[in-house]
Amino acid sequence: MLRAPALRNAVLESGGALLILVGGSVPARVTAESFINTLDQMERFLQKHKPPFIAKVFRPSPGKMRSEPRPGRIELKFSRR
Numbered sequence: 340m341l342r343a344p345a346l347r348n349a350v351l352e353s354g355g356a357l358l359i360l361v362g363g364s365v366p367a368r369v370t371a372e373s374f375i376n377t378l379d380q381m382e383r384f385l386q387k388h389k390p391p392f393i394a395k396v397f398r399p400s401p402g403k404m405r406s407e408p409r410p411g412r413i414e415l416k417f418s419r420r
């Protein structure tokens with residue numbers, strides 16, 4: 340997750356917003372479903388947090404996804420504000 344300081348600084352200095360989708364070792368279908376289920380939260384996150392920043396988007400735990408479609412969570416990791 341952009342552990343190299345030069346890469347992290349380049350993203351932050353660009354003035355952009357980077358959302359990193361954390362998929363883990365699951366089928367692409369599961370990652371895609373999580374992405375779709377989390378779109379509303381990502382839009383709210385982008386409205387609330389002004390760039391530059393880097394955030395991680397996590398999928399819900401497998402047990403929660405089996406019972407019903409659930410959104411993941413988003414965590415701000417680096418910001419210049």
